[in-house]
Amino acid sequence: MDTSRLLRTTGTVLAVAGLLISGCSSSGSTPSASATPNASASPSGDIVAGGGASVLRPLAAEIPAGLKPYYEQKVSWRACGVPGFECATIRAPLDYDAVDGTNGQGGANGQGGSRARAAVEEVELAVSRKKATGPGKRLGSLLVNPGGPGGSAIGYLQSYAAIGYPAPVRAQYDMVAVDPRGVARSEPVRCLSDAEMDAYTVVDQTPDDQREVDRLVTAYRTFAQGCQKRSGRVLSHVSTIDSARDMDVLRAVLGDEKLTFVGASYGTFLGATYAGLYPGRVGRLVLDGAMDPSLSALRMNRDQTAGFQTAFRAFADDCVDRDDCPLGTGSAEEAGEKLQGFFRKLDAQPARAGQKRELTESLATTGVIAAMYDEGAWQQLRAALRSAMDGDGSPLLRLADLYYERDANGSYANLMFANPAVNCLDLPPAFRGPDDVRRELPSFREASPVFGTGLAWAALNCSYWPVEPTGRPVRIEAKGAAPIVVVGTTRDPATPYVWAQGLAGQLESASLLTYDGDGHTAYGRGSDCVDTAINTYLLEGKAPKGGTKCR
Secondary structure (H helix, E strand, O other): HHHHHHHHHHOHHHHHHHOOOOOOOOOOHHHHHHHHOOOOOOOOOEEEHHHEEEEEEOOOOOOOHHHHHHHOOOOOOOOOOOOOOOEEEEEEEEEEEHHHHOOOOHHHHHHOOOOOOHHHHEEEEEEEEEEOOOOOOOOOOOOOOOOOOOOOEEEEEHHHHHHOOHHHHHHEEEEEEOOOEEOOOEEEOOOOOHHHOOOOOOOOOOOOOOHHHHHHHHHHHHHHHHHEEEEEOOOOOOOOHHHHHHHHHHHHHHHHEEEEEEEOOOOHHHHHHHHHHOOOHHHOOOEEEOOOOOOOHHHHHHHHHHHHHHHHHHHHHHOOOOOOOOOOOOHHHHHHHHHHHHHHHHOOOOOOEEEOEEEHHHHHHHHHHHOOHHHHHHHHHHHHHHHHOOEHHHHHHHHHHHHHEOOOOOOOOOOOHHHHHHHHOOOOOOOHHOOOOOHHHHHHHHOOOHHHHHHHHHHHHHHHHOOOOOOOOOEEEOOOOOOEEEEEEOOOOOHHHHHHHHHHHOHHHHHHHHEEEOOOOOOOOOHHHHHHHHHHHHHOOOOOOOEEEEE
């Protein structure tokens, strides 16, 4: 199994961000704007009330004068140490409102005395590309994003997309990626040292008493304070709205009239947000493993908890029919009960995992969840569970480390920090405090007897975030956009199929492509039906008929 590929397409983070769902949709506008049904389109992207739901309105078509220097900047491409790839850096305003001359509340019709650029703080965004290989007519740039939030798009491009996407696609498109602001090479958010992060990932997320609840709350507070201390300059400006606006700057800098984009997992929310802000600039958008931006953080957490239970049941159904299943040969329910019993055992006494580390309940849960993303990981999970149950937690710990992007030297990538930085800005928190979690525990346990308790407590992290959220649940309609393809996998653990149905139902021009299968996302995962439909769309502009189902 290619676990590095699995991690590159992962859309969630367990201990740090409540699995992507502490806040996954954003608007860039305050509630006062959303309360004004006839508010004019503003550079910040208004949300307006309409038909009983908040709707993201497009930005003004004309680029504000203060932004033109960014749209017209020249890029200096250079070799970047990876054969066949070029790299560059582009500039964007740290705070788009400062350049637009608005306060984010939809005032002044997007006008209002742009400040001089010299007085505006900026961010530098890392970009990479691999030029179209030919043969065939070049179709422009194809921007990719693997999800997260917090996954490195450049890492995904250089290690997979630009060499692993179908050859006809790579022949006719320049393959391009930008690390979103706050991520990897683009002014990365940092929160804890490696040693502090090791301590954070072992904090008990199934507290049994008030003392353990207090420890968990302290861990969340310490994490948030670390982010503010180390990355306070950018922390209020890493929302999905901000990154979608950065993508439009990049589109212009690349010389493309329209944006062509493939986004996976959280990348679907980024792409849908772009479509909502710039419907007239939509080219060909593939949104694979889709999120529904109209849902609250609480609803999304609970939906995703149920998604992981669905994925675990598929794993368990397969496992109990095999001779090497460490969870017995009974029913899937009995397998789940045995796994829960093993987690309780680790809660009381962690297993050894090498000379210096231990496998705790929280790390074991992360390792199991990591393997839910791809059925190709099930064999590895069976072996890791068997080893852990026999006293050696190292194999299961390695799965958790891969998920957390912790390398063999104990260093963590930026994913664990960027993820909550975006999530906690994009939506109001699921919970305001431990009492809220306790009230919802029954519903989470009903959604997943195996994972429900831990995932409910994981959703508490944004309650202590040091900056206020700028987003809220919002419908994205993108009226007037070119055809968009939304892809949903029926047993996707991280982005439940119902989310793809929800997003496709909102986007005016969307076609829903269904993959009846397991794992997270569908493109490039072995279904000829899915791959043919998406390749035809990218190369010929012909979207699959709505309702198309693949295996």
